[in-house]
Amino acid sequence: MSQVATPAKKRVELLFAAFLFLIGVLVLVDASQIHVTYSQADPVGPKTVPYLVAGLLMASAIALGVTVLRGNLAEGDEGEDVDLGQPTDWKTLLPLVGVFVLNIVLINWAGWVISGTLLFFGSVLALGGRRYVLTFLISLLLAVGSFYGFYLGLGIKLPAGILQGVL
Amino acid sequence: MDTLNLLMEGFASALTPINLLFAFLGVLLGTAVGVLPGIGPAMAIALLLPATYGMQTDAALIMFAGIYYGGMYGGSTTSILLNTPGESATVITAIEGHKMAKAGRAAQALATAAIGSFIAGTIGTALLVAFAPIVADFAVSMGAPSYMAIMLLALITVTAVLGSSKIRGFASLGLGLAIGLVGMDPVSGQNRLVFGFAPLADGLDIVVVAVAIFAIGEALWIAAHLRRTPVKTIPVGTPWMGRQDWKRSWKPWLRGTAYGFPFGALPAGGAEVPTFLSYVTEKKLSKHPEEFGHGAIEGVAGPEAANNASAAGTLTPMLTLGLPTNATAAVMLAFLVQKGIQPGPFLFDNEPDLLWTMIASLFIGNALLLLINLPLAPMWAKLLKIPRPYLYSGILFFATLGAFAVNLQATDLVLLLVIGALGFAMRRFGLPVLPLILGVIIGPRAEKQLRQTLQLSSGEVSGLFGEPLAVAIYVIIALVLLFPLILKLVRRLRGGSAPALVAPATGPLDGPGTLDAAAESDTAQEQDPDRAAHTVPQPAPQDEHRRKDQP
Numbered sequence: 001m002s003q004v005a006t007p008a009k010k011r012v013e014l015l016f017a018a019f020l021f022l023i024g025v026l027v028l029v030d031a032s033q034i035h036v037t038y039s040q041a042d043p044v045g046p047k048t049v050p051y052l053v054a055g056l057l058m059a060s061a062i063a064l065g066v067t068v069l070r071g072n073l074a075e076g077d078e079g080e081d082v083d084l085g086q087p088t089d090w091k092t093l094l095p096l097v098g099v100f101v102l103n104i105v106l107i108n109w110a111g112w113v114i115s116g117t118l119l120f121f122g123s124v125l126a127l128g129g130r131r132y133v134l135t136f137l138i139s140l141l142l143a144v145g146s147f148y149g150f151y152l153g154l155g156i157k158l159p160a161g162i163l164q165g166v167l
Numbered sequence: 168m169d170t171l172n173l174l175m176e177g178f179a180s181a182l183t184p185i186n187l188l189f190a191f192l193g194v195l196l197g198t199a200v201g202v203l204p205g206i207g208p209a210m211a212i213a214l215l216l217p218a219t220y221g222m223q224t225d226a227a228l229i230m231f232a233g234i235y236y237g238g239m240y241g242g243s244t245t246s247i248l249l250n251t252p253g254e255s256a257t258v259i260t261a262i263e264g265h266k267m268a269k270a271g272r273a274a275q276a277l278a279t280a281a282i283g284s285f286i287a288g289t290i291g292t293a294l295l296v297a298f299a300p301i302v303a304d305f306a307v308s309m310g311a312p313s314y315m316a317i318m319l320l321a322l323i324t325v326t327a328v329l330g331s332s333k334i335r336g337f338a339s340l341g342l343g344l345a346i347g348l349v350g351m352d353p354v355s356g357q358n359r360l361v362f363g364f365a366p367l368a369d370g371l372d373i374v375v376v377a378v379a380i381f382a383i384g385e386a387l388w389i390a391a392h393l394r395r396t397p398v399k400t401i402p403v404g405t406p407w408m409g410r411q412d413w414k415r416s417w418k419p420w421l422r423g424t425a426y427g428f429p430f431g432a433l434p435a436g437g438a439e440v441p442t443f444l445s446y447v448t449e450k451k452l453s454k455h456p457e458e459f460g461h462g463a464i465e466g467v468a469g470p471e472a473a474n475n476a477s478a479a480g481t482l483t484p485m486l487t488l489g490l491p492t493n494a495t496a497a498v499m500l501a502f503l504v505q506k507g508i509q510p511g512p513f514l515f516d517n518e519p520d521l522l523w524t525m526i527a528s529l530f531i532g533n534a535l536l537l538l539i540n541l542p543l544a545p546m547w548a549k550l551l552k553i554p555r556p557y558l559y560s561g562i563l564f565f566a567t568l569g570a571f572a573v574n575l576q577a578t579d580l581v582l583l584l585v586i587g588a589l590g591f592a593m594r595r596f597g598l599p600v601l602p603l604i605l606g607v608i609i610g611p612r613a614e615k616q617l618r619q620t621l622q623l624s625s626g627e628v629s630g631l632f633g634e635p636l637a638v639a640i641y642v643i644i645a646l647v648l649l650f651p652l653i654l655k656l657v658r659r660l661r662g663g664s665a666p667a668l669v670a671p672a673t674g675p676l677d678g679p680g681t682l683d684a685a686a687e688s689d690t691a692q693e694q695d696p697d698r699a700a701h702t703v704p705q706p707a708p709q710d711e712h713r714r715k716d717q718p
Contacts (some may be wrong), residue, residue, distance in 0.1 A: 016596045020338050027345050027360065034357045043626035044618040046352040050359060053348060053610075057341035063334045074335070074597030076392070079385075080204030080245065081555060083394040088595070093391045096563070097584070103567060104580045112568075119567060123560035127390055138557070146568055154221045156572050 201241020384590015
């Protein structure tokens with residue numbers, strides 16, 4: 001997997017290094033705002049470890065930035081179904097995230113049966129499934145099945161939402 | 168003989184119908200996820216974590232053990248029939264295994280993999296039985312300073328030794344430690360990284376983090392790079408082996424086992440190194456070296472055995488010291504934490520029944536795996552044809568369901584998405600996942616030990632080195648961190664001086680592999696005294712890391 005270090009690729013990775021650095025700063029600032037009085041029972045206190053973690057994050061972010069600038073770019077994670085030959089497929093990814101967010105919004109109001117059905121159905125479509133009727137039936141079956149499975153098998157009551165009383 | 172009695176008791180409880188059922192369920196699921204592309208044992212256990220809330224701890228652990236071993240069997244099926252190993256542990260198997268399959272010997276490749284896995288798994292588990300109590304006895308005698316040192320050792324070796332880029336490993340570790348910090352500090356009662364957001368005060372649920380990183384991050388990553396042209400699989404009949412195959416397999420099985428177990432037991436040993444070593448050894452010892460590269464059965468038998476033996480080895484530090492050294496063990500440990508069981512040196516002492524039941528179930532699971540893998544291989548191979556949209560939608564669906572069922576709060580799903588996005592970014596930018604998960608699990612525990620140690624020494628930093636064992640471990644940590652540097656130094660000294668002696672006479676005698684040495688030799692040739700000054704500042708950046716981890 002030898003990659004050509006194009007400026008665009010470098011920029012994205014530098015952005016990620018900056019993100020890491022920012023997290024480090026966040027940890028640092030958060031730790032500095034903890035007010036504790038020194039106690040004999042806890043000489044280390046709640047601030048020491050966060051400071052170390054912040055230091056680790058910032059140091060590795062800087063080191064990452066330097067290696068990227070030197071042309072040492074990341075290799076994406078490989079897998080059986082992963083084809084690194086093609087760029088990130090946003091047309092699949094964004095709808096997937098959209099469906100996921102839709103589920104978060106709907107789950108308490110509409111209930112798991114509806115939001116879960118939409119989640120699976122939408123995900124299959126986003127990933128390129130085209131057998132609408134079959135997919136919809138499977139989605140419904142999964143959502144209803146898991147609703148009752150969790151209720152009867154594990155005693156966990158998933159939200160019924162607007163179908164309260166029907167289910 | 169106490170051990171034997173305890174093991175027998177373990178068998179008695181593992182052989183109850185309900186536990187046997189869960190062992191069976193575990194190996195079935197494990198084989199399935201091992202065969203299925205894009206989903207491995209770590210993800211499978213993470214997805215099942217929520218479903219085990221209402222379950223008995225021993226039954227759930229038995230099932231997870233089955234998944235762990237089963238995943239190893241299933242993984243070899245994929246790499247032999249598909250030549251696209253899903254896990255790094257089966258990369259070596261794919262080299263010869265797929266060649267065998269192409270040459271029409273898929274049945275023999277699968278058979279030697281399955282039987283070798285069985286033998287290695289059984290011997291490995293027996294070694295676990297022999298060693299675990301010894302290590303556990305030793306572990307109980309460790310004080311806070313040693314325990315703290317050993318946890319640091321695990322974090323640092325996993326970060327610095329595994330993976331291709333150390334810097335990215337440490338970045339991942341830092342993220343994990345930061346996630347572990349979120350919530351109320353149990354000692355001082357102060358909120359850390361909560362930002363006034365109430366749901367964060369209890370800390371991030373380890374189940375949500377594990378599901379997000381392993382399932383959501385992975386599924387989104389694969390979705391973004393989904394192979395549109397399905398890979399061709401090789402059809403296969405029932406696995407079997409002829410006399411000649413047996414003769415050529417049994418020694419590699421045993422040698423592979425001998426490599427696998429110790430490497431698995433080491434922190435950061437993993438399965439990659441022993442499978443590779445086994446392959447190289449078999450190639451050297453084989454009477455048919457010409458077959459290597461064209462489907463030599465030894466090249467499947469040895470690495471597969473090494474792979475499974477290392478799986479058993481991995482369980483030794485996990486069960487005795489509470490130190491997971493691979494992703495699956497880490498998720499299993501997360502499960503124990505979730506069940507209120509404290510991982511650590513007292514685990515074996517506190518929960519002997521539970522652990523012996525699990526160990527006994529490993530023997531049972533191994534036998535079950537042989538039974539379901541040999542005759543049913545063609546059926547498992549069919550799983551490779553599952554339509555990908557359904558597979559990955561299913562992972563997203565069950566990940567969501569599981570993470571939501573933990574607390575029934577939609578905010579958990581928001582966290583799931585955010586951390587899942589982090590998991591995606593990590594895969595994109597080459598950050599290994601394991602240091603993060605270890606950081607989340609071990610970080611808070613290491614902090615606790617650190618504070619306890621310094622409390623006992625009333626704030627004196629020297630308390631960290633209060634036990635000889637702790638000092639020894641810090642020395643090992645220093646060596647692990649400095650080893651690549653020392654190696655570089657030695658290579659430079661050797662490579663730098665050799666051409667300096669020879670070069671004037673023979674001109675360009677730059678051997679392959681000594682490229683940096685060759686580049687360096689230009690400057691090093693006539694300025695020997697300068698070389699020392701040259702290399703001195705070198706250790707500084709590496710040192711930085713160590714100082715940050717070692718207060």
